Amino acid sequence: MKCRRSSGAMGPTVFRIVGRGELRPRYVPAFEGMTLATGDGQTAIVGPVIDQAHLHGLLNRIGDLGLELISGNPTLGPAASAEVG
């Protein structure tokens, strides 16, 4: 995964971040602008990530909510295809 320091010129990259444990919908506001999908004991957070500071902010939030991080990858697909498993 190549994380550019400043990817503004190229537009946001869609990331798919998966954590262990299903997050209740009430936490959706913690991930402004992202889509949350749960299933199979996992939560996938999918959406456009504009830069490193944004990505680190998201990862911190996942940690704050006690979710164990499994993976985080840039994806090519649109944010809508957020099903898990």
Add this chain to the structure above:
Amino acid sequence: MVAPATRAPRRRPTERPTAELGRDLLATKLTPPRTSLRQVSRPRLFDLLNDGTEQLLTLVSAPAGTGKTTLLASWSSSRRPPGPVAWLSLDAGDNDAARFWAYVLAALCQSGAVPRDGALRRLAPQPGSKQSFLPLLVSGLAELSTPVVLVLDDLQDITDAAVLHGLELLLRHAPSQLRLVLATRFDPPLPMQRLRVSGRLAQVRAADLAFTVPEAADLLAESQGQPMLSEEDVALLQARTEGWAAGLRLAALSLEGQPDPHRFVTQFAGDDKSIADYLTGEVLDRQPEELRTFLLRTCIVDELTGDLADTLTGGRDGESMLAGLERANGFVVGVGSRRSAYRYHPLFAELLRYELRREAPDQVVGLHRRAAGWYAARGLVVHAIRHALMAEEWPYAADLMARHGPSLILRGDAVTLGDLVRWLPADLVQADPELALLGAADRIVRGDPDAAATYLPVAPQRAELLSEERRDRFALLLAIVNTALAWQLGDLDQVLVAGEQALALQSRVGTDGVDDDARAITLSTVGAAGLWAGQLDGAELHLREGLAVALRAGLLLQQFACLSQLALLYAVRGELDEAFRWGTNAVEVAAEQSWSSSMQAAPSYLALAWVYYYWDDLGEASRYADQAAASGAGWQPMTLGLAILRARLQQARGDLAGSLGTLATAHRDLTGWTPPRYLWRWLVLTEADLRSAAGQPQPTSAIRKHLEESGPLSGGEAVVLARLQLADGDPAAAAATLGPFLDGGGPAGFLMVPAEAWLVDAVASDALADHDAAATSLERALSLAEHGGLRRSFLDAGAPARSLLARYRQRVPTSWSYLDELLQASAEAARVTVAAPKLIEHLTEREHTVLRYLPSLMTYEEIASDLYVSLNTVKTHAYGIFRKLGVTGRREAVRSARELHLL
């Protein structure tokens, strides 16, 4: 009698960190880092910031080394911001709401945006009153005449939920004057969607901060003194570093003295190592050995002075080295307004530390140990402990914590202490009773006294493991923790027990084990507890000694706390003149030091409220009562003391129903807390006194019995009891009750006002037809009252006092003018009471029904038959109505009921 309070001496805050709320605020955190003269001008970013600060929030969010701080510092000192800039550099130590907001306030006040008399200068956040602080901050901001830019740098270090929640509230309620700039390495967990949608959020991100090719050319040329690279090379460098500021600066340093810059650039561009790794190696390898060693050895501390650098390197030229480093290549930046402290760029410091660990791992521990010793010798305890921990010098760290724990806890720095305790290996903490105790202290400060209380008994069991010297210190720490815990729980008796223990141990352990700070705070805490527990004489000694210790040690806040408590002590002892002098003095100090809404100010407000009450200036009295409520709310004894005062104020305004309601509420709110005995008795007696005034007396004998069962009667209590006995028509009992106290005998207790005692005695003697004794007592009462400006007691005594004054006028010739003044005031007060009828108690539904018949011409018999009830029932209801309306007949009842809109 105590020595009169001339102006309490006080010290001006010195150059050192300002002591505010017992916390040392570091001035360096409130100043932007100095910007290098060789700063590249970047107008496009200034424009972004200018546009952003037209609105509420500007988020500068980008990784380390992207130039956030540098940009904001140079923008702050430009002429471009829309108002004065308040700067605050945050760090992990600010994860404590009280400390965080104290810094925010200090930054705002220092910015020049807050006028000398601005409300923000009187604010003081504190652990107990977080909820009430933010609305005050918001309203203080709203009254500013210019916008103010508040820059919070390094916000990523703030992880505490309470602080973040406070920021969220501030964002939600911020007035238009506030322009917030948050600089952070990653997006903060604050809801910003709403601001974004409403266009009140501007962002400066990594893509904006990235140097463009022309900017990169400027930067490289600036640091080289002359352009050395071709345009293509600059473009190559810019592309390889992606405009990353730190990367470009490191590249510039690497280029220094390169024989073939072009070759360097192409090599760098073709390398796949991380930029920082590659360039740090390049930069460090090119430095002379001496400088390289200096960099590696000094990088372990956050902030450097020449002296500290010498301690770490063993050299003697730290000062000039640092100045040279700042001038020559920007390895370090100067911080603060004085040119003596420096800091490595955070990213560079990280890389240096990594390099140090890789290259000389065996040195790391020794360097931290030296730093710890340097900080400890300068009293910078928290830094010392932190480095001792990093040196993994567990016993040394534990010893520092135990030695300075008491003052850290008492100064309100226990949150930090708790964080530090958690660094230690768990088994060590569990095995060491002192550290276990600090763990308990940490719980107390985090507002979890229950957890601490269950934790505490475990620690003493291990105390026998300690050496004799440490055992004493442990006992002292335990006593202090117990004192703080009891204070927080409002258990004043326990404060007295544990506090006296702490004081005794402090004398034994000696100055080595405890500093003046801890002693002054213990004295003022124990003094305050004694005051509220009604042990006024002992409390006075403690508070006076506390004042002396604080004075000697230059502890402003502790001086102020003692001053304020002493004012209240004299007020509740009935020494109104003294109370006024100390109280006024305390209020002046508070205004000067911006402590007006601090918890420590509350006692002086309550004292002044009582003074004005007795002087019959009810407006001023209410104003001070409100101030006492605003600053002291939430601590139960103060809440109860205030309720008693408010009830008396309502009584003075003729609102007896209201005053009984106030006390009933105070009673109800006591759940889960037992007031100390004399405070409880004060409440009970005030309630009885008010009921008697409202015409619903309780049996006095029962009250007296209840009092005597729980301890000897005090003077203040005897006065109220005698008044009740008079109302019962038993003047002989009243005179007997008062007798022992009239000449200042017996315990004084709460609110023993001598003039009041003599007045009650005069009324009793008169009723007993002992006219000589009545005249003598009245004369004593009048002369004392005139001397102290006391009026209220005469007015409250109502018609009997009026009649007494009128009938004895001829026998007390020395006091005519004051007597006439009182007579007139009393008559006016009586008119006011008649003019504004009050409902003493709510009417029942049946009474309401009967009330509706009263204006009619129907007799009670006719009403009874109309309602299908007996005549007696109607009469009972009618008399109930009369009593509750405070009237004696049907016609008066109708008039009062109409005025109260009951009809």
